[in-house]
Amino acid sequence: MSERPVPSGRVVITGMGAVTPLATGVDNFWPKLLAGENGVARVTLLDPSEFSTQIAAEVKDFNAEDWLDKKEARRVDRFIAFAVASATMALKDSGIELTDELRDHFGVCIGSGIGGLTLMGEQHRRQVEHGPGKVTPFLVPYMIPDMASGFTSIVHDLRGPNTCTVTACSTGANAIGDAYHIIKRGDAVAMLAGGTEAPINEIGLAAFSAARAMSTRNHEPHLASRPFDLDRDGFVIAEGSAVLVMEDYAHAIARGAKIYGEVVGYGMSGDAYHITQPRPDAGGAIRAMQMAFDRAGIKPEQIGYINAHGTSTYYNDKLETMAIKHVFGDYAYKVPISSIKSMIGHTLGASGAIAALVCLLAMRDGKLPPTINLGNPDPECDLDYIPNVYREAQAEYSMLNSFGFGGHNVTLILKRTADA
Amino acid sequence: MSQDILNRVKKVTVEELGVKEEEVVEAASFTEDLGADSLDVVELVMAFEDEFGIDIPDEEVGEIKTVGDAVNYISKKLG
Structure with missing residues (x-):
């Protein structure tokens, strides 16, 4: 491994990628968000007829084969495909040149609150219906939440600190905060950091319905998510991911990077x-x-x-x-x-x-x-x-x-x- | 060697391993030539079981190294 770099103690963001219910890609997403567009509609990833909540904000324009090879695209859980897509977009946006030396100091911290619940549900059904010998060997690797980071590191050959956060709905913010500290203390020069989630499947919808936390405004999906409004009746479940390229300030300046901002x-x-x-x-x-x-x-x-x-x-x-x-x-x-x-x-x-x-x-x-x-x-x-x-x-x-x-x-x- | 079984083995292999159909020749080894790792092999064997409605016991998986081996094994099973 190459010599440990001296950290500047400051951490900036130099690249971003996102997969969201409004659009895939930051440049597609941002104008729609400013325009107040709505991503909530009746669930299409499964038949929601039997569920008390039948609405969600689904990612509509995503094709895993655009980001992974065909075999991997078919096998990985959706939360991993989202993470790789966002990470790939963020790296491209950053314009960073991945030298062999930098790869040793480039880490990944992309968390997921739940992990591969869709795959878990499918394979559990196989086990019940066809027996334990019919469970795919890919269930464990593609269900565990840390595989968003692990898989991303393999796809992009990033060999620095590889970790993740699993703190439910604060996972993504924790991942960015933890990556900030990793870079600040000099354990990495750069990190891909963020969060990913794909919870819209039978067991996910059933479980969150049982917790009575979700809106049941099924007849008016576009009006269902209404924070701070008196007529709100719960949250609307959604899927997506965002990944940032976080980088040591001095390294970003030295390469003339575009800087979005600094974590302070x-x-x-x-x-x-x-x-x-x-x-x-x-x-x-x-x-x-x-x-x-x-x-x-x-x-x-x-x-x-x-x-x-x-x-x-x-x-x-x-x-x-x-x-x-x-x-x-x-x-x-x-x-x-x-x-x-x-x-x-x-x-x-x-x-x-x-x-x-x-x-x-x-x-x-x-x-x-x-x-x-x-x-x-x-x-x-x-x-x-x-x-x-x-x-x-x-x-x-x-x-x-x-x-x-x-x-x-x-x-x-x-x-x-x-x-x- | 049954042409029908060969065609179905090819189809499943292309699907599971993400390889090109022309690579899936009888002499091709799943691990050496078609890039399968140990997990891929387990998945592939399960896909053969589903496709042909047969059971392939773990201790017999070692007999299936090439596309031709798979066709012969399955032909025998369906015999």
């Missing part, structure tokens, strides 16, 4: 309260945000955009609002906030990574995406959620929240440019 703060905490419900005093969310501000060394008043976790559930929206008020004080009423889950649904382990990508695009273009379906705000949610129409505003810093079952709370603070 990463905070996390545990609720230690309940397996699925957020803590009623929002203490965990508050401490995650406070930690991120402490590490970033900035004040809440410097944040120009908050990408909220904003799931469209009663407890999340109310308690996240409460937490923002606690941390931001009077400025909570002035800072623009939005939930892109109103448009793309809740991509679970991918959501924090898609949120980070959106924060960087919002700062690049001076345009903040809206929260759609917000016509009747919940009186307990009385902040500026950029209702229904995008806004022109130049944020220098953005903050995103990402919370997961198990009581994981994650906050990331991103800076627009990497200027000193």
Whole structure:
């Protein structure tokens, strides 16, 4: 292995790729998100007739064979194909030259909250119907959540630290935060980091229905995901992925890279309260945000955009609002906030990574995406959620929240440019 | 050697291993020539079982090294 590089201690984002319910590819996705387009519709990946929830935000324009060879495309679970696609787009976008030396210091940290649930369901059915000898030898490798990172490293021959996060709906944000630390301490020069999820299958839909957390507005799918709105009735399940190329600042500057922004703060905490419900005093969310501000060394008043976790559930929206008020004080009423889950649904382990990508695009273009379906705000949610129409505003810093079952709370603070 | 069995072995092999049909000749070894690893072989054998409605016991899998071996083995089984 080549010599350990000296880290600059700063980490920037130099490439991005995404697979989302609105579109595959950042350039296709972003204008649709700003326009407030809606990705929620009746489920087509399976027949949802028997399920209490029959709607989801599915990825519509994705063909695994565009990103993997034919044999692999047929075998891997969808969450792996999404990850490879986003990673490939991000690498291309970064323009980074993968030398033999750099490959030893280029890592991967792409998480998934659940892993290969579709494959698990299919193979379990085979086992029940045809016996244990009929289970594919690829079930284990293509079901385990870490294979998004493992497979991506094989496809692109990236030989640095290879790991993943599995923290439910905060997985993607944790992956970016953990990759930030890996680069900052000098264990890698660059990382592919993000999240991926493909939970729309029989057992996934049944399980989340049983948890009573999803919207059942089956007759009006386009109105179902409505964060902060009084008429909300749960989140809308979704699939997709986002992967960032994260890179040591000095390395990015030396190669003249295009820089989207810098990770400056990463905070996390545990609720230690309940397996699925957020803590009623929002203490965990508050401490995650406070930690991120402490590490970033900035004040809440410097944040120009908050990408909220904003799931469209009663407890999340109310308690996240409460937490923002606690941390931001009077400025909570002035800072623009939005939930892109109103448009793309809740991509679970991918959501924090898609949120980070959106924060960087919002700062690049001076345009903040809206929260759609917000016509009747919940009186307990009385902040500026950029209702229904995008806004022109130049944020220098953005903050995103990402919370997961198990009581994981994650906050990331991103800076627009990497200027000193 | 049954032409029908050969054609079906070819079809399954092309599908499972993602190789070109013209590569799947009788002398071709699944691992040496067609790039199958140990997991691919397990998957391929299961696909033969499904295609032909037969059981291939683990201890007999070793007999099937080439496309021709597979055709002979299956012909015998269907005998």
